[in-house]
Amino acid sequence: MKASVEHIREKFAFTERRACRLLLVPVSSYRYKPRQNDDNLRERLIALAREKPRFGYRRLHVLLGREGEQVNHKRVHRIYREAGLALRRKKRKHCVRLSTPLGIYTAANQEWALDFVHDVTASGRSIRVLNVVDAYTRESLAMEVDTSFAGLRVTRVLEQIIVERGVPRAIRCDNGPELTSRHFLAWALDRKIDLVHIQPGKPTQNAYVESFNSKLREECLRVSWFQNLFEARRIIAAWRRDYNERRPHSSLNYMTPSEFAAKASGGKDAGSACLKNDTAVFHFPTATAAAG
Numbered sequence: 019m020k021a022s023v024e025h026i027r028e029k030f031a032f033t034e035r036r037a038c039r040l041l042l043v044p045v046s047s048y049r050y051k052p053r054q055n056d057d058n059l060r061e062r063l064i065a066l067a068r069e070k071p072r073f074g075y076r077r078l079h080v081l082l083g084r085e086g087e088q089v090n091h092k093r094v095h096r097i098y099r100e101a102g103l104a105l106r107r108k109k110r111k112h113c114v115r116l117s118t119p120l121g122i123y124t125a126a127n128q129e130w131a132l133d134f135v136h137d138v139t140a141s142g143r144s145i146r147v148l149n150v151v152d153a154y155t156r157e158s159l160a161m162e163v164d165t166s167f168a169g170l171r172v173t174r175v176l177e178q179i180i181v182e183r184g185v186p187r188a189i190r191c192d193n194g195p196e197l198t199s200r201h202f203l204a205w206a207l208d209r210k211i212d213l214v215h216i217q218p219g220k221p222t223q224n225a226y227v228e229s230f231n232s233k234l235r236e237e238c239l240r241v242s243w244f245q246n247l248f249e250a251r252r253i254i255a256a257w258r259r260d261y262n263e264r265r266p267h268s269s270l271n272y273m274t275p276s277e278f279a280a281k282a283s284g285g286k287d288a289g290s291a292c293l294k295n296d297t298a299v300f301h302f303p304t305a306t307a308a309a310g
Contacts, residue, residue: 019043059089060097067103074105115193115217120225123154126279127184129214130159131227132191134167135234139244147254148175149234151227153190155279156267158230159183161258163251169199180209188212190224233261 019041026037038045062085066078073081075098079091098104123129135147148162159179164171176189189206191197193215206213216223238257244250266272273281 020048023048056093056097059087059093060101062087063094063097064101064103067098067101072105075099075103115215117217117220118190118214118223120153120223126152126155126157126282127186129153129188129190130179130186131224131230132172132189132197133224133227133231134194135231135239137239137244137250139246139250141246143247145244145247145250147234148172149227149230150176150179151230152275152279153226155275155282156226156230156270157275157279158258158261161234161254163247163254165247167196169196169202169205172196173202173205176205185209186211188214190214190216190227192216192221192224193218 023037075095079094131151150160162175221228262276270278
């Protein structure tokens with residue numbers, strides 16, 4: 019504030035009292051001159067900083083205390099900054115993602131949606147559920163349950179699905195470390211699969227799997243008490259079978275995902291099944307009329 023008062027006095031030729039009154043600064047505070055001499059403390063702080071160049075002011079304050087220097091940490095911080103000892107930390111660079119809204123899908127395996135859901139067991143152990151959903155048929159292709167997932171584990175699950183269903187054209191996912199690792203990117207490139215990474219903080223761009231996640235939480239995770247990891251796997255696998263084979267899906271004209279997939283894959287009702295699913299896409303505000 020002293021610098022502001024001095025700036026106004028120099029620019030507008032104000033008196034000291036008028037400048038202080040304008041900035042609501044007490045005249046006594048402006049005239050105050052510290053009685054303590056910081057030269058010795060500054061020299062010692064600089065010497066410690068040269069010995070430990072990667073230490074911040076808090077650790078240097080601890081070292082000063084060990085030497086018997088009883089000084090307030092705020093005073094150390096002020097001198098630390100005035101001496102130009104503050105560490106410069108590199109800001110983490112974030113990958114910029116372009117908005118890729120949902121499309122209209124006309125067949126299975128055009129795009130898979132992938133995401134993780136978290137929960138805990140009775141012992142407090144954290145578990146994760148890897149969900150893979152077909153964006154067209156809304157089938158749950160996999161629900162892998164474990165305590166942690168690496169990129170290699172994710173691709174192993176996807177390979178098991180590919181053996182049964184074939185290779186998808188694209189996979190839509192977020193920017194988690196498992197889904198942006200070199201292994202996962204190289205695997206998708208080798209399989210010629212387009213990776214659609216959504217923008218950070220935009221879960222609606224992966225609305226199909228987010229909708230599936232909400233059903234999983236409401237109908238399974240919040241009404242179940244998992245004693246251990248193995249019980250969680252058993253209960254979640256049973257819920258997945260019920261979801262695919264028995265649970266009516268409102269976006270599929272209240273057919274089950276398995277029934278819709280069977281009709282869409284062939285038969286006399288294939289055309290009507292495709293039409294009903296196309297109109298259901300517009301339940302999501304991010305859907306566009308562009309081809310998937």
